[in-house]
Structures are given as structure tokens and as C-alpha cells.
Amino acid sequence: MSLSDWLYWLRDLSPAAITASLALALFLGLYGVSALSFRRREQARLRRLDASLKLYAAAESALIHLHARTELSQAEERLLLERLLACRAAPYLSEDAMAQISTYAGERDLARLPRLLKTLERENDRMCAERDKLLRHTESPGWGQAFWRQVRPGVPFLFAAALLYLFSWLLRALNGEIAVGNEGEAVISAWSLFGSALFSLALLYPVVMGGNRPGSGAVLHRLWSVLISALFLLHLVNPSFAPFVLTLQLLLFLAGFRLTGTKPRKSRPFAGHYQALPEGQASLSTETEPETAAKSPAGNDTK
Incomplete structure (x- = not known):
């Protein structure tokens, strides 16, 4: 069938021609909408990754300079706290990092900073790898990946x-x-x-x-x-x-x-996170600890 015959067939008002025309229009419409949706979704995901990496990098930079300190000045503590709390706005903030940031913001315990630094470094490496993989798939896909994208x-x-x-x-x-x-x-x-x-x-x-x-x-x-x-x-x-x-x-x-x-x-607390005990059980544990500490030397002497 030549091109002129094919165009004449499409202009025909037969049911087959009308069905084929509607199917072609539906295919082109769905194809265009789907391709645009995939492209927008990938771009939005890249923007969320970049926003998360910027906030994580700012907090990690402050932690690298301050995590080994035994004391922090008021200005340094304020700067560190602002950058850590800003990480809460990261689109891809993990639950582990959020829990550790919230715990440090409430307790201001400097002993938690080294572990918090390791957590942010791990999250940064993971998101960098995810961003690089997404960029490879969009800008330089492989043979099979390029065919599937079409x-x-x-x-x-x-x-x-x-x-x-x-x-x-x-x-x-x-x-x-x-x-x-x-x-x-x-x-x-x-x-x-x-x-x-x-x-x-x-x-x-x-x-x-x-x-x-x-x-x-x-x-x-x-x-x-x-x-x-x-x-x-x-x-x-x-x-x-x-x-x-x-x-x-x-x-x-x-x-x-x-x-x-x-x-x-909440049922998987990170290291250094302790669950609160009931008041009666906590007081009982604090009372029994000195007694056991006092009895242990005596027991060693009898031996």
C-alpha cells in the first residue's frame, strides 16, 4: 500500500478507518503525556536530591569542625544547631538522621556529635550515588535502558x-x-x-x-x-x-x-538512644545499683 492509498484509506468514513484514527490519536496523546510525566518526575527527583544534599553538606561541614570539641561557644552551638535543624527540611531526610538530630537538639549532648557526623556522611554518600545513577539513566543510558525509555x-x-x-x-x-x-x-x-x-x-x-x-x-x-x-x-x-x-x-x-x-x-532505637523507664522502676534501679556496688567488694574479699 502506497502512501497515497494509506491517506485515502484514512479519509474513508468506514468503521475500520475511524477506529484506526481514534486508536492512533489515543496512542499519540498517551505517549506524549507519559513521556512528559516521566521527564518531570525525574527532574523533580533531581531537585529534591540536590536540596537534600545542600542541607546535609552544610550540617556536615559544621560537624566536621566541631564534633571533636569538648566545649562549644554560644555562637558555635547556635550555628551547629541551626544547620542541623535545617536538615529537617530536607526532602529525603532519613528517620535515623531525624531521630538523632531531634535527640541532640533536646539534650545538647556533645558526645552524640561523632555518631551524628557518621550518619550524615553515610546519607550524603547514599544520595550522591543515587543522584549519579539517575543522571546516568537520563543523560547517558545504556543500550537496553535507552530502548526502554523510548x-x-x-x-x-x-x-x-x-x-x-x-x-x-x-x-x-x-x-x-x-x-x-x-x-x-x-x-x-x-x-x-x-x-x-x-x-x-x-x-x-x-x-x-x-x-x-x-x-x-x-x-x-x-x-x-x-x-x-x-x-x-x-x-x-x-x-x-x-x-x-x-x-x-x-x-x-x-x-x-x-x-x-x-x-x-520507634521500635528500632539507634545506639545511644535509651527508652525512658517508669518512675518507680527507675528509682528502684538507682537504689539497687549502689547496693550491688557496695556488696561486690565484700564478696570479692570473702573469696
Whole structure:
């Protein structure tokens, strides 16, 4: 087919030409919006990394000069405290660094400064590595990465086409054009299969698109989503299994909250952080410590 024939076919008012034109317009629109969204998301992430690194670097510079001091002047303490508290505005401030900064701001214990310096150095190194990796992916991607960056904006169109086909399949199944299980269970099986497919697409879409900042449990989240979505293939064995497959998917999804959850930061105190004891228990411990200290020499003498 020549170019003139193809253009004449597009100008034709046949249903096939109208459908193809609408599909092409939808594809180009979704591709452009997705590509722009990915670019803005990467730029926003770079800006947040740069803002965090600037605040961390200012606090780390003050800590390098003052962490080994046994005493600080009022001006030095004020400068250090201002730069540490400014780190609270860092977009990517970790919970560990925030807890240590809050503890130092409340106690003003200079013994905490060396550990706080190590924490900020570790956070700086981690964010620098993350920024360099993001810059490599955006400015000098590898062969496979460059190809995926061109293909990924077209993925939303594929999911939109899958949703359109899914709704058309549901209408045909409810009208009896497609056999789904027994006659008495056809409606339940059709709706269950539709819900299972829709749920699988909703879980698989973020995994394929990506773009989120990688966290500690990002790999486990993706694998768990792929596992739940892959259970949709069980419908190929027998469509009448649809209610059971959907129930299994929902149970695994609810189990994911337990499996992929992280332990609260308050239950993992950093070194040097002590939990407050009840008043009665604290007084009892302070009273028993001198007694044990007084008894230990006597015990050594009897030996």
C-alpha cells in the first residue's frame, strides 16, 4: 500500500478507518503525556536530591569542625544547631538522621556529635550515588535502558487497550456470546474473571511503569505484585475457577501488608538512644545499683 492509498484509506468514513484514527490519536496523546510525566518526575527527583544534599553538606561541614570539641561557644552551638535543624527540611531526610538530630537538639549532648557526623556522611554518600545513577539513566543510558525509555511511554496505551478489550469481553460474556463455566454460574464466573483481570492490571501497571524512588522493600513489592498478577493465568485452565482465583488474589494482597511492611522506627532505637523507664522502676534501679556496688567488694574479699 502506497502512501497515497494509506491517506485515502484514512479519509474513508468506514468503521475500520475511524477506529484506526481514534486508536492512533489515543496512542499519540498517551505517549506524549507519559513521556512528559516521566521527564518531570525525574527532574523533580533531581531537585529534591540536590536540596537534600545542600542541607546535609552544610550540617556536615559544621560537624566536621566541631564534633571533636569538648566545649562549644554560644555562637558555635547556635550555628551547629541551626544547620542541623535545617536538615529537617530536607526532602529525603532519613528517620535515623531525624531521630538523632531531634535527640541532640533536646539534650545538647556533645558526645552524640561523632555518631551524628557518621550518619550524615553515610546519607550524603547514599544520595550522591543515587543522584549519579539517575543522571546516568537520563543523560547517558545504556543500550537496553535507552530502548526502554523510548518504549515505556507507550505502555499506558497497551493497558488502555487491555481495559477496552476487558469491558467488551464482559459485555459479550453477560450476553451469552462467550461460555464461562456452567449456566448457573456463568454470571458469577464472568464477574469474578473480570474483577480478577482488572485487579491484576492494577497491580501490574506500577511494576511495569516504575519511576518511584527505590526503597528497602521495593524489590519484594514488585515480586509480590507480579506473583498476584500471574495467578490470573489460572483462568486458562478452567474459567469456572474464577471466584476461587479472585479470592486467592485478594488474600495474597492482604497478606502483602504484613509481608512487605517495615518495622516502626520507634521500635528500632539507634545506639545511644535509651527508652525512658517508669518512675518507680527507675528509682528502684538507682537504689539497687549502689547496693550491688557496695556488696561486690565484700564478696570479692570473702573469696
